[in-house]
Amino acid sequence: MQRANRLKTIANAVRVPGGARVGDLARATGTSPMTIRRDLAELERQGVLRRTHGGAVSLPTRGSRLPFAVRLGGHLEQKQSIAAATVELIPDGSSVIVDTGTTCSAVARRLP
Numbered sequence: 026m027q028r029a030n031r032l033k034t035i036a037n038a039v040r041v042p043g044g045a046r047v048g049d050l051a052r053a054t055g056t057s058p059m060t061i062r063r064d065l066a067e068l069e070r071q072g073v074l075r076r077t078h079g080g081a082v083s084l085p086t087r088g089s090r091l092p093f094a095v096r097l098g099g100h101l102e103q104k105q106s107i108a109a110a111t112v113e114l115i116p117d118g119s120s121v122i123v124d125t126g127t128t129c130s131a132v133a134r135r136l137p
Contacts, residue, residue: 029098
């Protein structure tokens with residue numbers, strides 16, 4: 026499982042009451058417990074969760090969306106495809122306003 030998808034899976038798994046255990050997360054993602062521990066440390070740094078002895082629990086968030094940094098790595102092929110098509114639609118010399126969002130970020134990176 027790719028890292029971005031693994032982080033999303035972990036972030037969603039800890040949202041249940043009582044959180045999630047390292048062993049369960051390792052089995053669910055097909056990775057080692059050490060990889061899960063590194064991922065938990067990263068997600069804790071991003072403010073998504075709080076590590077506990079043997080697992081992690083979700084932190085209260087504003088809204089139900091995952092943090093931008095976590096969402097940024099998901100659906101990469103689709104975002105790149107949308108970005109490429111969008112940039113082709115913008116005439117040379119035009120000005121554009123780019124909103125927030127992970128797909129918009131992909132579009133912005135492709136602008137000349």
